[in-house]
Amino acid sequence: MASGSPDDSGRQAALPWTPGDVSESATEALQALDTYKKKDPSKVVVRFKAVGNAPIMRQNFYKITASNRFQAVIQFLRKELGWKAGDPLFTYINLAFSPAPDDTVSNLYKSFATEGHLIVNYSTTAAWG
Amino acid sequence: MSAYGTTRHHGQPSANSTPASTTLFRRLSWEGTVPLEIRVDSKELPANSDRGLECYYIQAPRVSYLPLLMPEIRRFLMDVVFDEAAGKMLKEEEWWFESEEGTLLKWHWPIGLIYDNHTISASIRPPSQTSTSHHNLQVTPLKLILHLASPPTEKLLLSPSAESCKQAFMGQLKEADFVRWGNTKRMTGLRKQDQDGIWEGIKEHNFDDYWRVASKIVPTTAPARSGSPPPSTNPSGHTRPPSVDPQSAPDRDNAYNVRSVPVRLYLPDGPVMQDVVPPTLEDGSPHTLVHYLSTHLPLLFPPTPYSGPELAYAMMHGVLVPPDAEMAWLGACMAGADGWVSVCVGIAR
Numbered sequence: 001m002a003s004g005s006p007d008d009s010g011r012q013a014a015l016p017w018t019p020g021d022v023s024e025s026a027t028e029a030l031q032a033l034d035t036y037k038k039k040d041p042s043k044v045v046v047r048f049k050a051v052g053n054a055p056i057m058r059q060n061f062y063k064i065t066a067s068n069r070f071q072a073v074i075q076f077l078r079k080e081l082g083w084k085a086g087d088p089l090f091t092y093i094n095l096a097f098s099p100a101p102d103d104t105v106s107n108l109y110k111s112f113a114t115e116g117h118l119i120v121n122y123s124t125t126a127a128w129g
Numbered sequence: 130m131s132a133y134g135t136t137r138h139h140g141q142p143s144a145n146s147t148p149a150s151t152t153l154f155r156r157l158s159w160e161g162t163v164p165l166e167i168r169v170d171s172k173e174l175p176a177n178s179d180r181g182l183e184c185y186y187i188q189a190p191r192v193s194y195l196p197l198l199m200p201e202i203r204r205f206l207m208d209v210v211f212d213e214a215a216g217k218m219l220k221e222e223e224w225w226f227e228s229e230e231g232t233l234l235k236w237h238w239p240i241g242l243i244y245d246n247h248t249i250s251a252s253i254r255p256p257s258q259t260s261t262s263h264h265n266l267q268v269t270p271l272k273l274i275l276h277l278a279s280p281p282t283e284k285l286l287l288s289p290s291a292e293s294c295k296q297a298f299m300g301q302l303k304e305a306d307f308v309r310w311g312n313t314k315r316m317t318g319l320r321k322q323d324q325d326g327i328w329e330g331i332k333e334h335n336f337d338d339y340w341r342v343a344s345k346i347v348p349t350t351a352p353a354r355s356g357s358p359p360p361s362t363n364p365s366g367h368t369r370p371p372s373v374d375p376q377s378a379p380d381r382d383n384a385y386n387v388r389s390v391p392v393r394l395y396l397p398d399g400p401v402m403q404d405v406v407p408p409t410l411e412d413g414s415p416h417t418l419v420h421y422l423s424t425h426l427p428l429l430f431p432p433t434p435y436s437g438p439e440l441a442y443a444m445m446h447g448v449l450v451p452p453d454a455e456m457a458w459l460g461a462c463m464a465g466a467d468g469w470v471s472v473c474v475g476i477a478r
Binding site: 023026030033035071094099100101104112 | 253301397404426438439440478
């Protein structure tokens, strides 16, 4: 079914790169890549929900830039809670899993949002080990 | 016939619930390796070390992780590069890797993904004056520079400890479980012994140990698709016609019944894209790779009708994937060990 193995020469065409020698289609493809690299400036709604003894914030809904990494959301939450870098803070999506810190809010929103917002649970203890 | 399909939650023993082709592709994905060349940053070698021996080559499993290679690298450094005094100062928690181009390598990316992503990125970058003028897709060692101190923690985000690596891995399995079913019951339902066992399978790179547990959480491919009738007979002795019973127990874990296939799309030098990937389209046809790619990257994979030259290609585990591959099948047979179908997009010449 697969068209080759790791040792298959497959599409082993060399890509000689001298100025002016780039094919038209490769140029078109490179331009497409640049388009896809552009950061999405839109914002999505994140809803923070406290778990267990974690304090509930006065405001739970925030608009967060979609291209942000999840790590930025964690840092934002820490700031809103007034917690220091060393204080234990565990975050989950939909009470189910902890995303990798470099996952983007955009990807998490597209994959897991419900009713127009992405639910981020936060806790002082590791609830789902 | 493989025994990997026999440990299902519903306890239905069936020697042929995992088709041979499924096991074949799972084994191929598992056994893929990539060559790595690891060199300590020369500025960090102690004055009395033997610089001629500073490169270490590893043929690393694609499904493994950089932190899991560190014990072996440490042994090499202790044996060959550092004397006892310098060796005692080695602190693996401060180690970090970067590529020749200065890209920081991530602890939680499978090695195969790091390799393919790097190869593709290098293939589209114009060469510097010192490198060769040809970039091709032959298998050459990925050159890594190992730094022994001052890790850029705010960019790495995770520590390189084996425990951290395990947590990240389990997190990816859980996320994949949630993507497929909208809950993580299959993961949380694993006994502690199994949770530890699946990670041991990665650490020891043992296919059987890994799949002993993975078969409980990874979707199956439907036996009916191979054309053979189900093995049961009714009391009168007639065989049941091979009708597809949507409520039959094996279908509960069937790859085509997931809500969404866990897929990530990697463009050279980023971004990484993730979205809902239903196994079948609205018209009932299977969701194919070409449909997925033309939906998400129409500028690189123009939708039909398109008769121009190929602009890009899709690679998984180092091989080109045919456009008619079904996303659900890929999710069951060619996912990474972390449960994710990682599609690396490269530019065609």
